[in-house]
Amino acid sequence: MKRILIVGGGFAGLSAARRLGRLRGRVEVVLFDPRPASEFLPLLPDVAGGRIGGERLRYSLQAAARRFGFRFVQAEVSKIDLANRRVGGGFDEEAGDGLLIACGSHTDFYGNRELAARALTLDCVADGERIAAAVRDGGWQTFLVCGGGYTGIEIATHLKNRLRHAQDRRQVVLVEREERVLKGLPESLRRYAEDNLQRCGIEVRCGRTVEELAEEAVVLDNGERLPKTLLIWSAGVRTPQLLDGLPGERVGQSRLPVDQNLRFAPGCFAAGDAAGFQWQGRPLRMGIQFSLKQGARAADNLWRELNHREGRAFRPFDPGYIVPMANNRSCGRVLGVRMRGRPATLLHYFMCVYRTWGLRNRLGAIRDLLLPGRSEP
Numbered sequence: 334m335k336r337i338l339i340v341g342g343g344f345a346g347l348s349a350a351r352r353l354g355r356l357r358g359r360v361e362v363v364l365f366d367p368r369p370a371s372e373f374l375p376l377l378p379d380v381a382g383g384r385i386g387g388e389r390l391r392y393s394l395q396a397a398a399r400r401f402g403f404r405f406v407q408a409e410v411s412k413i414d415l416a417n418r419r420v421g422g423g424f425d426e427e428a429g430d431g432l433l434i435a436c437g438s439h440t441d442f443y444g445n446r447e448l449a450a451r452a453l454t455l456d457c458v459a460d461g462e463r464i465a466a467a468v469r470d471g472g473w474q475t476f477l478v479c480g481g482g483y484t485g486i487e488i489a490t491h492l493k494n495r496l497r498h499a500q501d502r503r504q505v506v507l508v509e510r511e512e513r514v515l516k517g518l519p520e521s522l523r524r525y526a527e528d529n530l531q532r533c534g535i536e537v538r539c540g541r542t543v544e545e546l547a548e549e550a551v552v553l554d555n556g557e558r559l560p561k562t563l564l565i566w567s568a569g570v571r572t573p574q575l576l577d578g579l580p581g582e583r584v585g586q587s588r589l590p591v592d593q594n595l596r597f598a599p600g601c602f603a604a605g606d607a608a609g610f611q612w613q614g615r616p617l618r619m620g621i622q623f624s625l626k627q628g629a630r631a632a633d634n635l636w637r638e639l640n641h642r643e644g645r646a647f648r649p650f651d652p653g654y655i656v657p658m659a660n661n662r663s664c665g666r667v668l669g670v671r672m673r674g675r676p677a678t679l680l681h682y683f684m685c686v687y688r689t690w691g692l693r694n695r696l697g698a699i700r701d702l703l704l705p706g707r708s709e710p
């Protein structure tokens with residue numbers, strides 16, 4: 334029987350494991366992840382804003398292992414030997430015939446240790462719950478979100494929305510290093526988002542960055558000092574350090590360059606955020622649609638390689654994107670059509686619920702969305 338090792342049980346890893354579940358009896362699949370559950374990241378800003386309970390976003394990997402027929406090892410992989418398809422860490426080393434890397438990405442502090450120690454991030458459910466608790470704690474005067482991309486904007490609107498519902502006048506500030514938010518998006522969508530941030534009462538500081546972290550205060554590079562400020566860092570992501578030790582080049586955000594079949598070495602494939610798949614001249618955007626599809630395709634191709642068959646190229650289908658904003662004024666472009674306002678918000682939540690693993694989580698997420706305020710302790 335062949336043996337396949339999967340590193341990471343998020344969208345790509347779990348999708349691969351599910352696919353390989355069809356070959357039960359012919360392949361043994363071992364999946365490694367330090368988290369006990371696969372987490373649904375797109376709804377993390379809703380957890381931070383107290384709209385959805387964190388438990389809705391966790392899908393037990395042990396339960397998934399029983400359902401799809403793999404062995405789950407709850408451990409972080411810290412060593413990979415590509416030539417022998419062997420992984421190790423704080424557990425007995427395991428070797429396989431094939432290896433699939435699906436370890437995702439996390440917040441990038443660009444080497445700034447002080448920032449990493451002081452700022453909150455939004456990489457997992459526990460982070461969302463930490464931010465929600467910090468908002469409940471009346472000690473902070475200002476919530477400063479650093480990073481004016483999709484996620485930063487989404488977090489800022491959720492925090493402001495939550496404060497507004499509680500008639501809490503504490504401020505939310507969004508800091509962006511570029512001259513405008515949402516770099517790379519069409520002008521009309523950027524303008525719509527900027528207007529909406531203003532309408533929400535979020536103070537936006539573009540062309541600025543964090544210069545210094547003083548005791549409980551944050552100082553911007555123009556000297557502006559924000560006392561009693563909680564800093565939430567959302568200014569970029571990169572793949573985990575685990576991949577730094579592997580031989581070869583990396584592409585944007587330290588992703589593993591893969592070929593059209595998602596392969597990067599003999600018997601070794603990558604999928605999801607970890608994979609630097611080139612599409613239309615640049616690395617494919619990170620997103621759940623691509624991760625799910627890549628996980629399944631990488632699993633198929635790995636199995637084909639182990640059986641000396643040609644792999645099949647991964648051809649992404651890009652349905653578009655939405656910038657979700659908590660006051661129901663989201664915007665984006667879906668299937669080539671520009672969307673704004675409530676329809677964009679509804680579509681975002683519909684897709685999130687549809688993509689959530691497990692019926693219980695789905696129903697719970699719907700309940701929290703329809704009955705706001707019920708998710709808070």
Ligand SMILES: Cc1cc2nc3c(=O)[nH]c(=O)nc-3n(C[C@H](O)[C@H](O)[C@H](O)COP(=O)(O)OP(=O)(O)OC[C@H]3O[C@@H](n4cnc5c(N)ncnc54)[C@H](O)[C@@H]3O)c2cc1C
Pocket residue numbers: 340341342343344345346365366367368370371372374375376377378408409410411435436437438455456484573575604605606607619620621622624
């Ligand atoms: C706040 C937020 C909002 C987002 N919103 C959207 C959205 O609206 N739409 C959208 O399409 N995308 C969104 N994304 C991006 C999307 O969530 C990612 O592209 C997707 O999760 C990538 O899937 P993945 O399987 O590659 O990684 P993940 O889902 O991150 O899974 C990676 C897994 O690998 C595990 N892992 C990491 N290191 C190791 C290791 N050393 N050993 C073993 N396991 C390891 C992790 O614990 C994790 O379970 C959002 C992301 C965030 C953070």
